[in-house]
Amino acid sequence: MAGYPVWNQEAARSIIAGLAHLEGATLPILHALQDEFGHVDPQAVPLIAEALNLSRAEVHGAITFYHDFRTAPPPRRVIKLCRAEACQSLGCEAMVEELAETHGIVVDGEPAGDAVVETVYCLGNCALGPSALVDGELIGRVDAARIAGLCQQERAQS
């Protein structure tokens, strides 16, 4: 997955301007910024507040409420590992332990190489778990070795 461009206040401003006319534009704007830059830089807060006629506190509150939004650039690869019940029934918790013990990859911890593994709850692939979402691609019947391989691969490339 390609890296994101560095935060650019002017580009952010034009993304915001392009979406500000929407009803309830906050989330579409936050998603668009994150799609473009990989994160929503705190510098976006006053821009959004001004464009939508909101207080900075309201915009900041929205950014922090939702698990999806990052306020710093992400590692090159983000692996979202499902740890909800259906994947639990197929051993995702044992997998989390194996990742830590055998591969030194701590879920929700520091990036391993240039990849990070994060917890999510359900990817809608509950009949083919354990499941992970890797750079937007869904993977079923995943195991620790495969996850570790995906982290490694990124390490090798970067």
Place this chain on the structure above:
Amino acid sequence: MSAAAAIRIFVPVDAAALSVGAEAVAEAIAREAANRALPVEIVRNGSRGMLWLEPLVEVETPQGRVAYGPVAAKDVPGLIEAGLVEGGAHPLRLGPTDELDWMKRQQRLTFARVGITDPLSIADYRAHGGFAGLQKALALTGAEIVQAIKASGLRGRGGAGFPTGIKWQTVHDAAADQKYIVCNADEGDSGTFADRMLFEGDPYLVIEGMAIAAVAVGATRGYIYLRSEYPHAHRTLQRAILKAEAAGLIGASILGSGHAFHLEVRLGAGAYICGEETSLLESLEGKRAIVRAKPPLPALQGLFGKPTVVNNVLSFAAVPWIMDHGAQAYADYGLGRSRGTLPVQLGGNVKRGGLIELAFGISLREIIEDMGGGTLSGRPIRAVQVGGPLGAYLTAGQLDVKMDYEALAAMRAMLGHGGIVVFDDTVDMAKQARFAFQFCAKESCGKCTPCRVGATRGVEVMDRIIADVERPKNIAVLRDLAKLMTDASLCAMGNLTPMPVMSALNHFPEDFDRPPLPLAAE
């Protein structure tokens, strides 16, 4: 072979099929066919719902569609060699798709087209009965449509089971300059994927259902609030809406009727609570998704304070069939106060998992044992969670209960969105109880104390029970806490978190009395 019409081969584009390699299979088929100059047209369909057989490849033959699966890319040369394009024999050949037991047992009304058509082809959609319901609805008054939905007995498929027609009546009767139709596609429950499969396999159906709702209540704008964990569904929906607008199915004038209906997809941002309808509305308005107190009902003061229909994906998706075939035909399926069909999602530790649409009334045992074939691990079934993370855990001995809102409620369980998650005998129910609190603590919107603080307390109490610290005392604390959360929380997140916890404690007390675990090595 002559250069006659190309043979149609179906390879699903459903995310579950892709998760086990469907893309590579489609590429391999295209490559092999090109190498051998076989005239093949690859159609990327939805999934038939037999997820353990994915990637499931089908070939159209004069005798109907023939299925092969699960196909790996490396199997493709051998399959082509064996005469895949004529439906030839091969160890992976399953036979005519419609003859497979899994398909034959179902009553597919909502999922009738999923896996059969090209999801984004409007021509295909029409050819398979699409827009017939909307066409009929356009000839009726709003009140007549509402009446039909009431008579069908349709209850909301998002979890609470509220009668859809009554909700629509309220919005219909409200006077306002602007009304909204909101589709709840947050599908956060573990073990559920029907909304996703429908969007990826038959997106126009939900669009049609929402358009009928718009005509019925006099709304001109609609939003589909889709969880961000579904990037594939998001792409398909966006393309479907653009195509539907371009074809005049929605937009300034629904099928040329003069009714305007402007529809947009909006992405959630990874918060389970956004499935709760008032939280969802706050999120659509661009705010932190804090649950609203009810009343006022969203039907009267919903999105931006305007009368709003909020329904689950499957509720809207049932509507076109009802309008096309009649309310009574729908109500003829099911039993008691649970009318029509329910798309059941079978997952977890199960041999044959997938989507099963059946009239209400089938037992859990038939679903899990007959259709599901028992556990994937081959070990005995020990627990089954029905209805998502807020649903009860049942024992293997309780599986004769029928899929029916009231029957499950009578055993302190709930149907929810129809998800069934199977666990084998390695499950530790004290850990599952702890997880229920942990999930609630992480996903609570924080508005009310019983839920916000109670969930965190719950994790602590479970930690003590698991570590064998004053167990009898802590189990008493647990029961009190559960009662408090049930009685005093503002919404079902806090009200229902005790359901999985208490069912685990009451049905599996031995797991709350195990030798203490050594401290976790975290």
